[in-house]
């Protein structure tokens with residue numbers, strides 16, 4: 001037990017900055033960007049979060065602070081001073097900016113975590129490709145878009161890969177490191193080392209649809225929503241069944257709300273466009289209705305379920 005506690009402490013308090021990656025730019029300060037930035041800062045990296053408005057960045061900073069407080073409490077339940085130091089040190093490594101060109105000028109690694117839309121992601125990478133230093137590595141946190149297609153907007157195919165984190169980033173221990181046929185060995189190993197320096201276990205994945213986890217997880221979640229749509233079982237019963245019958249920490253309907261229904265919709269739409277003959281990826285009227293009503297899941301206070309506003 002003492003050993004396990006020691007391991008947990010090390011994972012949270014580690015300050016093993018990856019030598020090749022000292023400054024990280026995280027583009028997108030939403031659910032994932034905030035989590036990635038938090039853990040990168042926690043593990044000794046200097047991090048700048050870029051998003052479209054000061055308001056979004058303020059919310060992002062607030063959510064990082066809240067999450068860090070949970071980590072600090074777990075790390076040092078009895079020591080208030082250590083908790084305060086941890087907060088101050090971590091927050092001092094974190095900055096916010098709305099001007100991506102300014103930040104991209106001097107950074108070692110860009111991790112993109114913006115909306116799940118190929119055109120928007122390509123536009124973003126194309127806008128910073130000629131600005132970022134030669135050595136800078138670009139990575140996308142996409143859930144479902146081929147890395148090669150995103151990378152095609154740039155001239156640094158050898159310095160482009162995928163770093164796929166899991167939600168909530170401060171808790172989930174895995175990072176998938178994705179290489180395209182053009183990703184160089186140096187880029188791949190730098191990304192993998194960076195994932196490890198963040199305290200994560202890394203796995204290597206090829207640039208195939210859904211990589212490893214989502215190739216298996218997305219069809220499962222889609223089947224669950226189809227089951228609900230057909231009226232074969234209630235949301236609550238589907239979730240209870242998968243938690244108690246299959247040992248998942250969350251049921252698939254609750255997990256859809258946790259991921260964000262807008263993100264789920266982008267994934268379904270993208271896969272439907274690529275595989276129009278697969279009925280699993282057909283548009284889902286129930287999902288479309290919820291999104292059109294602004295019910296985006298936990299982050300908006302309502303999705304398949306209702307939540308207390310954060």
Ligand SMILES: CCCCCCCCCCCCCC(=O)CC(=O)SCCNC(=O)CCNC(=O)[C@H](O)C(C)(C)COP(=O)(O)OP(=O)(O)OC[C@H]1O[C@@H](n2cnc3c(N)ncnc32)[C@H](O)[C@@H]1OP(=O)(O)O
Pocket residue numbers: 067068070071074142143165166167168170171172214217218221222223225226249250255256259263264265267268280283284287
């Ligand atoms: C046809 C239509 C189809 C529609 C559907 C289409 C679906 C397509 C979707 C595809 C999605 C793909 C997304 C993706 O790319 C990959 C993903 O990330 S998938 C998501 C993976 N994540 C999970 O599966 C999460 C599963 N859930 C859990 O592990 C737990 O429930 C969770 C840890 C979230 C919460 O645990 P719980 O015990 O319920 O709650 P607690 O509040 O007690 O937390 C436990 C523990 O963790 C700490 N903690 C939680 N959140 C944070 C945080 N943000 N920051 C810091 N710490 C956090 C908390 O403090 C607790 O610590 P203790 O020490 O135990 O007190």
Ligand SMILES: NC(=O)C1=CN([C@@H]2O[C@H](COP(=O)(O)OP(=O)(O)OC[C@H]3O[C@@H](n4cnc5c(N)ncnc54)[C@H](O)[C@@H]3O)[C@@H](O)[C@H]2O)C=CC1
Pocket residue numbers: 027028029030031032033050051052056112113114115116117120124141142143144164165166167258259260263
């Ligand atoms: N939500 C999840 O569980 C997971 C999501 N992902 C992927 O991570 C990415 C982000 O997802 P979330 O964080 O959930 O989305 P989100 O909707 O919470 O956040 C996206 C953020 O990107 C910002 N943004 C949009 N366009 C931008 C631009 N051009 N420049 C700067 N900022 C911009 C938005 O303002 C928003 O704050 C997506 O590609 C998603 O597929 C990956 C793993 C898990």
